[in-house]
Amino acid sequence: MHDGHRERLRSRFLKYGLDSFEEHEALELLLFFALPRRDTNALAHELLDRFGSLRNVFDADTADLARIKGIGENAAVLIKLQSELARKYWLADLAEQTTLSSIQSAIDYVSLLFRGKTREEFYVVCLDPHFRIRHTDRLSHGTATEAPVYVRHIMETVIRTGSEKILLAHNHPGGSAYPSDKDISITQQIASAMDAVSVSLLDHIIIGEKDAFSFSEKLLTLNNYPKDAARTAQYSGRVMQDLPQRLPPDRIGE
Template sequence: MEKNIHAGHRERVRERFMEEGLDSFKDHEILELLLYYCVRQRDTNALAHKMLKEYGTLHDLLEAHPRDIARRCKVSLNTATLISLCVPLARRYMNGKWGERPVLNSSFKAGEYAMTLFAGRIYEAFFAICLDSQNRVNHAALVHEGTINEAPVYPRLIVETALRHKASSVILAHNHPGGSLKPSVADIEVTKKIYAALKSISINVVDHIIVAGQNYTSFAEQGLIESIAHQF
């Protein structure tokens, strides 16, 4: 009897999603629905509440590592992996909306594009966005993970990336998971080094985008790229 009650509840939640979407769902209800597809013989409502209590928010749960979720929430690695897939899948979706080779011919477009690269990333990462002569994206290469202070981004690696992807120009982009949009001294110094390295092979750095959450700042808009260019 208990199994039939849960089966009916699951069906009602699925029907609600198909009719209304997720907008009216609470966080625990979203997680409960997701858990239907990996947890069969367990009350997913109670499990959803337990997992949210463990991490505090749905946001923090979705960004956690699968092994950490499995350990802390006492769920299988399959269940933890499904949950952890949500954020990178959303990032792939958002990036895919730009098409295969979007044109980034303004700081606004560069900033909007860069935000899709960093969606859901909880650690600092550094991208070199390689553009052709028409400002179309040849490739967005993840060249480094970790803070600039802890492990410098090597200009040689950026040069190799730009040459490999036949870049006419490059947009640098990294994120500040802590939320600050202000360029640090390390941000500016590494930009100078990369600018000089690429200039030596006739490739321009046209911008450096810093992403923090749903916001970004552009070195080009702030005049920092022009200021760096005048030093060489």
């Protein structure tokens, strides 16, 4: 029975693609390749019931997927691999045609880097003189609350790619995007290091669970996006000098 059902699903996919599939059927088809002798229909329903949607299944942590009875490590890795491959595919396609000309365009781009991430990660996005994305590099992958960042690693990426502008991005999984004291300190260090080699720090964006924070938007970095340049015309200088004074004192370090 399973063999006949599986063959029908495969044939349907080959003929019509996934457009004709319900979420549980698409997940069931994927699980065929990791679980050749299991009832993947029941497991697909179990995953959707547990995580709420197909998107949430793909965004789930591998360890959480593996805890579902009958899934195991191989199927969990396959599910996560599909999610990561799709994300890498779309990011590569997006990067080829994306210019970060405004704060919102930068937030939209870096938000994709952290979709489904349950650990804090730190990225540097390298740009050409026209604000087009040249290269995106993950510098660190940490715990649920911290990702170590080293100025030397950023400098190495800048030298390797020959970039004249960079944008920093990291996430606060499950929390507010508001910067901590450590976020502020590392941004100041990186800004100073980049200024010393004539590389512009365009922005540092933090992605929270439901919000985003842009250092540039709060006038904390002064190398403006083309569409937002008028916003900070009254300010001069390249490196943040009075950063703590520009943040509400009662919010710093949250």
